[in-house]
Amino acid sequence: MARPFHVGIGPAHWLLDPSVYGVGFMREVVGRWASDLDITRLGSLIACVSAAPAVWRFLRGAWHDVYGWIRQFFLASVTVPAKDPLNTPVHVWVLDNVIKTRSIRSFTARTKARAGAAADKAAHLKKSRREVDYVPHFETTWFWHSGSLFVFTRSLARFKSLMMDPGYDGISGEEFTISCLGWSTEPIRRLIQTCQEDADNQAQYFVLIYTPDSSYYGGGWKLKMRKPIRRLDTVHFDDGVKQDLLADIRKYLDPKTKRWYQTRNMPYRRGYLFHGPPGTGKSSLCAALAGEFGLDLYELKIPSIKTDENLESMFMTIPPQCIVLLEDIDAIWADRDVNAEKVTNPTANKRHIRSSCTLSGLLNVLDGVGSQEGRIVIMTTNKPEQLDSALVRPGRVDMKVHLGYINRTSAEQMFLRMFAPDLDNPFAAPSPDNDESVLEKDPQRDAELMGRLASQFSMQIPEEALTPSQLQGFFQLNLDSPIDAVSKISGWVEKQMSSSSSDDDVEIVDDGKS
Numbered sequence: 001m002a003r004p005f006h007v008g009i010g011p012a013h014w015l016l017d018p019s020v021y022g023v024g025f026m027r028e029v030v031g032r033w034a035s036d037l038d039i040t041r042l043g044s045l046i047a048c049v050s051a052a053p054a055v056w057r058f059l060r061g062a063w064h065d066v067y068g069w070i071r072q073f074f075l076a077s078v079t080v081p082a083k084d085p086l087n088t089p090v091h092v093w094v095l096d097n098v099i100k101t102r103s104i105r106s107f108t109a110r111t112k113a114r115a116g117a118a119a120d121k122a123a124h125l126k127k128s129r130r131e132v133d134y135v136p137h138f139e140t141t142w143f144w145h146s147g148s149l150f151v152f153t154r155s156l157a158r159f160k161s162l163m164m165d166p167g168y169d170g171i172s173g174e175e176f177t178i179s180c181l182g183w184s185t186e187p188i189r190r191l192i193q194t195c196q197e198d199a200d201n202q203a204q205y206f207v208l209i210y211t212p213d214s215s216y217y218g219g220g221w222k223l224k225m226r227k228p229i230r231r232l233d234t235v236h237f238d239d240g241v242k243q244d245l246l247a248d249i250r251k252y253l254d255p256k257t258k259r260w261y262q263t264r265n266m267p268y269r270r271g272y273l274f275h276g277p278p279g280t281g282k283s284s285l286c287a288a289l290a291g292e293f294g295l296d297l298y299e300l301k302i303p304s305i306k307t308d309e310n311l312e313s314m315f316m317t318i319p320p321q322c323i324v325l326l327e328d329i330d331a332i333w334a335d336r337d338v339n340a341e342k343v344t345n346p347t348a349n350k351r352h353i354r355s356s357c358t359l360s361g362l363l364n365v366l367d368g369v370g371s372q373e374g375r376i377v378i379m380t381t382n383k384p385e386q387l388d389s390a391l392v393r394p395g396r397v398d399m400k401v402h403l404g405y406i407n408r409t410s411a412e413q414m415f416l417r418m419f420a421p422d423l424d425n426p427f428a429a430p431s432p433d434n435d436e437s438v439l440e441k442d443p444q445r446d447a448e449l450m451g452r453l454a455s456q457f458s459m460q461i462p463e464e465a466l467t468p469s470q471l472q473g474f475f476q477l478n479l480d481s482p483i484d485a486v487s488k489i490s491g492w493v494e495k496q497m498s499s500s501s502s503d504d505d506v507e508i509v510d511d512g513k514s
């Protein structure tokens with residue numbers, strides 16, 4: 001696909017270099033032609049050149065008409081709107097199976113917005129240069145698939161304008177049409193099914209996370225990221241609670257449960273409340289559950305919702321089977337409390353970040369007509385005691401899960417996870433194998449040694465005093481050696497315990513409601 005070029009040849013000379021494709025040949029043709037040039041030939045050449053644009057316009061118009069006739073009488077077609085969830089799988093399939101196999105010569109180069117594996121590598125090597133994405137330009141492409149000829153057409157103008165948006169990933173975002181020879185759309189339906197199956201196969205390794213799309217009037221969703229699945233055993237909290245939670249969700253998603261709800265005319269919905277101090281894994285647990293059950297995650301930060309109407313229209317466009325994560329639910333205004341709170345404590349809303357949508361607006365979307373059957377709503381809060389009892393009553397919250405400060409068992413598990421060897425990743429944390437001071441060649445002995453180190457480490461962690469994210473921060477600073485981690489932990493714990501980290505240190509954001 002990439003064309004070779006000659007680095008050593010300066011700009012003044014490269015055109016004359018016969019090794020550049022076609023240049024030698026062209027030079028010979030032009031040379032011969034110029035040697036027996038006469039004035040009559042020159043006149044006819046100028047006439048031909050000036051007529052060329054008109055001829056080109058005529059041919060284009062004629063082709064446009066002919067193509068329109070072909071489409072009308074000989075092609076069946078299906079159009080997929082820009083923001084439809086089907087858009088991305090089909091687009092990705094066409095890029096992977098058609099475009100990438102062709103020798104495309106026209107690309108848009110953009111600096112990558114998100115960090116990837118190579119970006120991690122660059123960071124590791126302390127290089128600041130960012131990766132570049134080459135996104136192919138194409139408007140219409142033809143291809144054969146399963147014995148049928150297809151035409152894939154998209155708007156290049158729309159693609160170019162989307163490329164201005166750094167958040168645009170270069171796939172999907174513009175409407176496209178797939179056509180095939182014949183009068184039946186059946187081959188196109190089969191192709192779309194293939195694209196969906198392909199996407200499903202890839203999605204089993206990722207969680208698709210959607211976030212509100214501000215470009216939609218009212219409310220809509222856009223794909224925020226495809227996140228590699230996080231295993232549930234990497235989120236540490238009470239094992240019994242974890243098993244209960246998993247069993248509850250598994251039972252809810254069982255088709256038999258769905259039938260049971262439907263035959264008894266009960267709303268088929270499930271709600272959970274994850275509560276606990278900041279940094280105890282509430283969001284991480286949601287993402288891990290989405291991966292475990294193969295569901296997409298729709299994230300909504302309650303403080304960022306502008307109105308009840310926005311909330312409602314966003315709920316209307318949530319698909320039936322997914323996880324909806326409502327973060328910081330304590331930021332919701334309880335209508336009946338608003339005025340009272342303002343009178344008794346004018347600075348009340350300065351103490352907490354408050355959302356503009358109301359409790360009744362939220363209850364309405366949780367129970368009302370806009371509420372999709374089959375979805376799981378997970379609400380998170382750091383202040384469960386402030387929630388209105390109407391919000392957490394059974395039916396809206398069916399199970400409460402407390403994620404608290406880390407205990408010794410979890411600290412031990414975290415230590416083992418952090419220093420587990422990772423053969424796929426050259427930048428992974430070292431195992432004792434890499435640690436000169438404890439060089440062992442026997443995996444059994446390594447495991448025993450790591451077990452001993454993990455238990456020495458956890459013995460120095462005070463019970464239920466630090467958050468898992470604090471401990472994760474410690475590991476991030478001490479990834480090179482498990483032995484160093486054990487020797488440094490007591491000093492670090494002492495420092496953490498003595499440093500005052502009260503809520504008063506946190507800057508309060510005014511929501512402008514005072």
Ligand SMILES: Nc1ncnc2c1ncn2[C@@H]1O[C@H](COP(=O)(O)OP(=O)(O)OP(=O)(O)O)[C@@H](O)[C@H]1O
Nearest residue numbers: 234235236277278279280281282283284468469472
């Ligand atoms: N229980 C846990 N097990 C493993 N890692 C955790 C746990 N809790 C937090 N972490 C780590 O700490 C970081 C922050 O976690 P997360 O955002 O899930 O916490 P949170 O409770 O949702 O915080 P907040 O209330 O501030 O939103 C993540 O990188 C996560 O890996």
